[in-house]
Amino acid sequence: MLKIEDLHVSIGDKEVIKGLNLHIKEGETFILFGPNGSGKTSLLMTLMGFSNYTVTKGKITFKGEDITYAPIYERARLGVGMSFQRPPTIHGLKTRHLVEMCGNGSKVDVERLAKKVNMETFLDRDINSGFSGGEIKRSELLQLMAQNPGMVLFDEPESGVDLENMHLIGEMVRTLLDGEIRPNLDLSMKEQKEMGSSTCGLIITHTGHILDYINADRGQVLYNGHLCCEARPRDILEHIRKYGYQECVKCLK
Amino acid sequence: MKKVDLNLYKFDGLEHDAVADLTTLNAEDKEQLLMAGVDVDSEETSGTFLQVDHSNVHCGSTNKDVEVMDIKKALEKYDGLPDYYFKLVDKDKDEFTKSAAENLHGGYFVRTKKGAKIKAPVQSCLFLKAEQSGQNIHNIVVVEEDSELQIITGCAASHGKFTGAHFGISEIYIKKGGKLTFTMVHNWGENVTVRPRTVGVVEEGGVLLNNYVLLKKVKDVQSYPTIFLNGEGAVARFNSVLVAPEGSHIDTGTRIIMNAPNTRGEIISRTITTGGTIISRGHIQGNYAPARGHLECQGLLLGGGIIHAIPELEATVEGVELSHEAAVGKIAQEEIEYLMARGMDEEEATSTIVRGFLNVDDMGLPKKLQIEIDKQIAELDSSDAM
Numbered sequence: 001m002l003k004i005e006d007l008h009v010s011i012g013d014k015e016v017i018k019g020l021n022l023h024i025k026e027g028e029t030f031i032l033f034g035p036n037g038s039g040k041t042s043l044l045m046t047l048m049g050f051s052n053y054t055v056t057k058g059k060i061t062f063k064g065e066d067i068t069y070a071p072i073y074e075r076a077r078l079g080v081g082m083s084f085q086r087p088p089t090i091h092g093l094k095t096r097h098l099v100e101m102c103g104n105g106s107k108v109d110v111e112r113l114a115k116k117v118n119m120e121t122f123l124d125r126d127i128n129s130g131f132s133g134g135e136i137k138r139s140e141l142l143q144l145m146a147q148n149p150g151m152v153l154f155d156e157p158e159s160g161v162d163l164e165n166m167h168l169i170g171e172m173v174r175t176l177l178d179g180e181i182r183p184n185l186d187l188s189m190k191e192q193k194e195m196g197s198s199t200c201g202l203i204i205t206h207t208g209h210i211l212d213y214i215n216a217d218r219g220q221v222l223y224n225g226h227l228c229c230e231a232r233p234r235d236i237l238e239h240i241r242k243y244g245y246q247e248c249v250k251c252l253k
Numbered sequence: 254m255k256k257v258d259l260n261l262y263k264f265d266g267l268e269h270d271a272v273a274d275l276t277t278l279n280a281e282d283k284e285q286l287l288m289a290g291v292d293v294d295s296e297e298t299s300g301t302f303l304q305v306d307h308s309n310v311h312c313g314s315t316n317k318d319v320e321v322m323d324i325k326k327a328l329e330k331y332d333g334l335p336d337y338y339f340k341l342v343d344k345d346k347d348e349f350t351k352s353a354a355e356n357l358h359g360g361y362f363v364r365t366k367k368g369a370k371i372k373a374p375v376q377s378c379l380f381l382k383a384e385q386s387g388q389n390i391h392n393i394v395v396v397e398e399d400s401e402l403q404i405i406t407g408c409a410a411s412h413g414k415f416t417g418a419h420f421g422i423s424e425i426y427i428k429k430g431g432k433l434t435f436t437m438v439h440n441w442g443e444n445v446t447v448r449p450r451t452v453g454v455v456e457e458g459g460v461l462l463n464n465y466v467l468l469k470k471v472k473d474v475q476s477y478p479t480i481f482l483n484g485e486g487a488v489a490r491f492n493s494v495l496v497a498p499e500g501s502h503i504d505t506g507t508r509i510i511m512n513a514p515n516t517r518g519e520i521i522s523r524t525i526t527t528g529g530t531i532i533s534r535g536h537i538q539g540n541y542a543p544a545r546g547h548l549e550c551q552g553l554l555l556g557g558g559i560i561h562a563i564p565e566l567e568a569t570v571e572g573v574e575l576s577h578e579a580a581v582g583k584i585a586q587e588e589i590e591y592l593m594a595r596g597m598d599e600e601e602a603t604s605t606i607v608r609g610f611l612n613v614d615d616m617g618l619p620k621k622l623q624i625e626i627d628k629q630i631a632e633l634d635s636s637d638a639m
Contacts, residue, residue, distance in 0.1 A: 048594055051586060072593035073602075081594075088588045091523070091551075092612025093605060101605070104596040126609075143595060 001026045001200045002047075002151055007058035009039075009046045015056070016042040018225035024151070029177055029201040031211070031219035031233040035245045039225045040204045041085070044153045047202070048082045049075050063150065077104060081149025083140040085156060089128040095139060096123035102146035113145045117172055133160025134169070141172045152176050152201040158209040170213025177201045177214060208237040223248040257446055257473075259348065262387030262418040264356055267306035269382070275301065275311055288629075289407025290438040291378040292621045300363070302377040306386045307358040318369035319402065320362065324391050327362035334362070337393050341424045341452035349420040349448040353389040360390040360421070365400035365431070374403040374436075374619065381410040381417040381445065390421035396431035396459070404433065405622065408447070409440040413470065416444040425453030427461055429484060436464040436616060438626070441471040443500055449476040457484025457513070464616040465493040468629045470501050470529075477534060479508040482516035482544075490519045494611055496633060497558060499528025506534025506563070511544040511573070518546040523610055526558030527633075536565040542572030552581035553610065604634050 002024040009017035016039045024030045034040045046053040047060065049072040060068045067075050090098075099110050114120045117138040122131070131139060137157060144152060157169055179197035203210060211233055219233035221240075228248055229236060239247065272278065275293035278286070283293055291301065300314035300321035309323040320327075328334055344354045361377050379390055396402050410417055419441075427433050441447060455461050461480060480489045491507040509518030520535045537546035552560035566575040584606050592602035611630050618626065 050590055071598070072590055073596055073598045076594050076596040084591065084594075088585060088591055090588055090591070090606060090609050092609030092614070098592075098595065101592075101597065102595045147595060 001063060003061040005059045007060065008056045009042060010054045010056050011052055016225055020227055022227060024200050024202060026198045027200060029203065029214055029216040031216045032202060032204045032222055033219060033236055033240060034222035038222045040222050041155055044082065044155055047153055048072060048080060079150030081144045081147045082153040083144060083155065087128050087136060087140065089126060091126055093127050094124055095127050098127050099142055099146045102143045108146045113142055117142050117168065134162060134165035137161055137169050141169065144176055150199055152199065154201065154203045156204050156206060158205065158207050166209055170210060173210065174214045221248050263385050264387040264389065267383040267386050269305045269308040269310050272310045285409055285411060286378050287621060288625055289378050289409035289440045290405045290622050291376045291407055292619060297373045298376050299371050299373045300375040302361040304359045305380045306383050306388060309359045316371055318366040319371050319375060320364045321375055322362045324360040324362050324393065325357065334393065337395060337424060337426060341454060342422050342450055346450065350422060350450055353391050353420050353422050356389055357391055358389045360392040362393045363404065364395040365397050365402050367397040368399045370401040374405045377404065377406040379408045379419065381415060381419060384416060386417040388419045392421065392423040394425045394433065396427045396433045398428045399430040401432040405436045407438045407440060410442040410445050413442045415442040418446045421449045423449065423451040427455045427459040429456045430458045432460040434462045436618060439467040439471065440469050443470045444472050446472055447474040451478035453480045455480065455482050455484065455487040455489060458486045459484060461489045463491045466613060466626060468496045468633065470498045473502045475504045477506050477508060482509065482511045482518060483513055485513045486515045487513060488517045492616065493522040494613055495522065495524045495531060497526040497529025497531045501529030504532040508536040509546065511539045511541060511546060513541050514543060516544045521549045524552045524560055525555060526560055527555050528557045530559045532561045532563065534563045537575055538567040539573030539575055540569050542570050544573050546575045548577045550579040553584060554582060608634060
């Protein structure tokens with residue numbers, strides 16, 4: 001689904017990603033660890049195509065298409081969806097209107113989706129205006145649900161979120177990744193699960209709380225612009241908790 | 254400020270007959286009035302005032318709790334309105350106030366009854382119809398104690414190529430506990446010169462909410478209303494949305510003088526130029542503590558033009574809190590990219606942001622006027638300028 005080959009990225013004169021390779025298969029969720037400033041957010045921003053992030057070398061392929069230099073909206077329409085850490089407030093743009101537009105031509109049942117993330121009362125407010133940390137996350141999820149992306153990029157789903165919201169957000173991220181499994185459909189829940197979802201995910205986490213909610217098989221540490229230490233996410237987390245990121249330095253030598 | 258040559262305009266002889274029933278107007282005139290905020294077919298009004306050139310052609314109130322009169326008649330009836338007429342505005346301030354003092358053509362006198370909460374708005378329209386019309390207006394609004402009133406006033410010219418001048422004095426009195434929502438929609442033309450001169454006083458616990466919308470081309474507007482918050486807890490909020498196409502010169506702002514404890518003043522303007530000049534002023538003066546003031550100016554340059562924001566904060570005693578926020582320039586790249594990440598191309602994202610920027614939903618306008626303004630915004634949006 002997503003293939004990154006020898007990716008080099010610079011912000012201005014500074015190289016922030018230095019030859020990164022990563023392959024995420026259909027339906028797979030990949031967890032990215034790493035200390036502050038290691039390039040995790042830069043990687044996500046580069047995948048979405050933001051203008052400050054210049055790809056100096058390498059290639060990004062999504063669904064078989066080379067998107068290395070594609071504009072943001074083409075990536076979005078192709079199925080790349082991103083949850084923003086600090087989205088901007090846009091005056092006069094109602095949350096409802098934005099969610100409708102996220103459907104990109106297909107009809108969005110805004111009320112139904114909003115109910116799932118407790119955002120009904122926010123629909124007629126300006127997007128992100130005075131939203132708390134948890135409200136921003138829920139609003140981002142609401143937009144992503146309307147977008148229905150093939151790949152979800154999520155930067156720290158747990159940051160600034162209280163425990164109650166974490167539960168809701170965790171459940172919703174899982175729904176985005178695994179699809180909605182409900183007992184009242186034609187197929188049994190077991191059958192639904194076996195069919196699986198083709199949506200893949202790339203998630204950044206520091207605390208690992210999100211791992212309580214989603215099925216993530218693979219993870220890696222991003223350190224100083226390089227990927228290292230591929231393992232099961234929970235094992236990586238435990239290792240980092242015990243030893244910090246110092247071990248990664250050794251690995252990369 | 255550009256010099257205005259009064260000799261270009263006719264200040265005499267442009268009289269019109271009264272129109273008893275506004276619903277009998279032709280469709281074109283109705284449309285023009287609607288663009289300026291007057292819905293002649295609406296039943297949800299408390300009163301209507303219509304001035305065409307030098308004549309008041311229609312005036313009446315449908316609610317016994319609010320008087321709506323031609324200023325000339327009110328001056329006659331109330332012995333020259335000694336408490337209100339030229340009590341706030343200085344007659345000799347400039348040639349425009351002099352012109353209005355010497356050769357008054359009309360204007361409205363609106364006064365509520367004490368304690369009356371008047372739900373439906375009073376609509377007023379000051380209309381320039383005859384070519385080269387020069388209009389001298391004097392409006393007086395009195396919101397008596399504990400009463401509430403909403404005024405929607407539109408100013409318009411009969412077509413875009415029209416040449417004319419409008420000089421308007423407004424004196425606003427909000428008594429103890431009174432509340433006035435005053436919405437002004439300007440819809441002039443490329444050759445119209447406008448000089449409003451407005452001063453208001455808000456007494457204890459009174460509230461003035463002022464909205465100003467100017468989306469269409471105008472040759473030259475210069476206005477700087479001054480509001481005095483003279484009673485404890487008085488509040489004034491000014492909210493403007495201005496667009497200056499090429500050829501427009503808009504020099505406008507608000508001054509709020511806080512003279513009593515616990516007063517609050519807020520001035521927020523959102524301005525766009527697509528080639529014209531906007532001078533966006535604001536001045537909040539705090540002379541009594543505690544008092545709070547906030548000034549905000551957002552300006553977007555979309556295809557040339559000038560925006561010059563001149564915010565002034567002035568505290569003359571300790572304990573006054575004044576703040577200011579301004580951003581002039583282009584749409585934040587961050588906002589455009591946020592929307593692009595949801596699948597909009599750059600043009601769609603830009604237009605969505607501009608529409609939001611001009612959004613006036615929070616002004617609580619009547620539905621038809623809101624639709625009309627949305628239409629004007631859509632027109633701006635589809636023109637090449639944006």
